[in-house]
Amino acid sequence: MSNQLEAFWMPFTANRQFKAKPRLLARAQGMHYWTPEGRQILDGVAGLWCVNAGHGRQEITAAVTRSMENLDYAPPFQMGHPQAFELANAIVNIAPAGMDHVFFTNSGSEAVESALKIALQYHRLRGDSSRTRLIGRERGYHGVNFGGLSVGGMVANRKAWAGSMLPGVDHLPHTFNLSKNAFSRGLPEHGAELADELERLVALHDASNIAAVIVEPIAGSTGVLPPPKGYLQRLRQLCDKHGILLIFDEVITGFGRTGEAFAAQAFDVTPDLITMAKGLTNGTVPMGAVLVKKEIHDAFMTGPEAAIELFHGYTYSAHPTAAAAGLATLDIYQREGLFQRVKEIAPYWEDAVHSLKGLPGVIDVRNYGLVAAIEYEPWASRPGARGFDTFVRAFDAGILVRSAGDMTAMSPPLIIERSQIDELVGTLADVIKATKAG
Ligand SMILES: Cc1ncc(COP(=O)(O)O)c(C=O)c1O
Numbered sequence: 129m130s131n132q133l134e135a136f137w138m139p140f141t142a143n144r145q146f147k148a149k150p151r152l153l154a155r156a157q158g159m160h161y162w163t164p165e166g167r168q169i170l171d172g173v174a175g176l177w178c179v180n181a182g183h184g185r186q187e188i189t190a191a192v193t194r195s196m197e198n199l200d201y202a203p204p205f206q207m208g209h210p211q212a213f214e215l216a217n218a219i220v221n222i223a224p225a226g227m228d229h230v231f232f233t234n235s236g237s238e239a240v241e242s243a244l245k246i247a248l249q250y251h252r253l254r255g256d257s258s259r260t261r262l263i264g265r266e267r268g269y270h271g272v273n274f275g276g277l278s279v280g281g282m283v284a285n286r287k288a289w290a291g292s293m294l295p296g297v298d299h300l301p302h303t304f305n306l307s308k309n310a311f312s313r314g315l316p317e318h319g320a321e322l323a324d325e326l327e328r329l330v331a332l333h334d335a336s337n338i339a340a341v342i343v344e345p346i347a348g349s350t351g352v353l354p355p356p357k358g359y360l361q362r363l364r365q366l367c368d369k370h371g372i373l374l375i376f377d378e379v380i381t382g383f384g385r386t387g388e389a390f391a392a393q394a395f396d397v398t399p400d401l402i403t404m405a406k407g408l409t410n411g412t413v414p415m416g417a418v419l420v421k422k423e424i425h426d427a428f429m430t431g432p433e434a435a436i437e438l439f440h441g442y443t444y445s446a447h448p449t450a451a452a453a454g455l456a457t458l459d460i461y462q463r464e465g466l467f468q469r470v471k472e473i474a475p476y477w478e479d480a481v482h483s484l485k486g487l488p489g490v491i492d493v494r495n496y497g498l499v500a501a502i503e504y505e506p507w508a509s510r511p512g513a514r515g516f517d518t519f520v521r522a523f524d525a526g527i528l529v530r531s532a533g534d535m536t537a538m539s540p541p542l543i544i545e546r547s548q549i550d551e552l553v554g555t556l557a558d559v560i561k562a563t564k565a566g
Pocket residue numbers: 234235236237238240269270271272344348349377378379380405406
């Protein structure tokens with residue numbers, strides 16, 4: 129193990145394995161990364177589902193440089209700077225109708241914590257302070273802080289801290305159903321009734337004790353699970369019926385992945401809060417946010433004018449550098465019509481990824497907008513290892529994809545060309561064909 133790599137304890141990484149055979153990225157431009165040796169890698173995941181406008185965007189670099197030269201830092205508590213307000217307005221301009229206030233954070237995880245706290249305090253402010261229970265979903269990913277971990281449902285992320293989770297959390301069942309929905313194109317047909325599990329939890333706890341439901345409109349990190357047809361609508365109806373807030377975690381689905389600014393618009397279901405991060409700054413500067421419905425925001429604005437309404441925030445909330453990156457990013461999305469572009473290219477993407485059906489070991493292909501996952505038959509000797517094996521060999525073959533268990537996930541920058549879709553999927557097909565039993 130090289131000493132030079134030793135000090136950095138890498139996140140979500142097999143550190144010893146990595147340091148024995150590192151995979152380094154030294155440069156990026158457009159649809160590509162380059163390794164330190166100069167090998168070109170086609171980016172099939174937009175970095176980590178975040179570089180939606182493609183790499184090396186000069187407009188963002190210029191905006192960030194100007195902003196840093198002008199205002200390196202401004203305290204966000206009881207003080208403000210113009211770009212923070214501009215960015216909040218720009219987000220509201222592309223948001224679902226009625227969602228008109230933005231609370232800034234530095235990551236998706238922090239956006240989730242903030243959304244959960246806002247939901248809990250909202251009920252309290254309305255005199256509904258027994259509404260404290262939170263409901264997540266199996267296989268959900270809501271970041272790595274304790275609130276998000278508690279409502280999340282990815283077992284490997286939870287098990288080491290199982291004894292320290294938030295109390296009063298339940299989980300809806302996940303929507304993955306291989307026997308009924310394998311190789312669905314777009315939204316699967318079966319599973320809307322899984323939303324009715326919320327009725328069961330209401331019957332168990334009583335609605336007067338439940339604060340919020342949080343789901344990803346398309347579960348991402350667990351391996352891309354588009355919602356069954358009608359599922360999100362049903363969840364919305366049940367939340368309305370029982371006075372429960374609905375939170376969409378759009379950290380992955382936000383900013384064009386579905387062909388709209390937010391999946392809420394693509395699926396025509398408006399939640400009460402939306403969490404976002406990643407594509408907000410094209411991955412350039414850490415930033416997250418919570419988008420909130422007017423009624424929720426307004427419920428906080430009823431006490432004395434001099435009282436702080438929400439005792440929550442971060443030193444770097446709405447950091448000037450991040451705000452500048454966000455403004456430049458949203459400008460690119462709009463100017464280049466990148467969300468609309470996803471709608472246009474999605475059928476080509478769908479055909480391309482579904483061409484992998486029939487390859488050895490491929491048991492499912494799932495897609496929506498510009499995101500997809502390929503599911504493999506697990507190796508009996510090493511279940512869960514096949515996604516990583518595919519990822520490493522794909523990287524050696526010149527494409528960056530994402531592994532999750534026995535899956536490959538892909539979510540390329542929204543600027544991807546048809547020929548690059550062919551290259552990405554063609555290379556993955558070669559890698560799958562060359563797979564040796566594990
Ligand atoms: C749906 C969802 N929520 C939250 C997060 C956490 O975001 P971050 O890694 O910026 O904390 C992620 C990250 O992938 C995510 O996919």
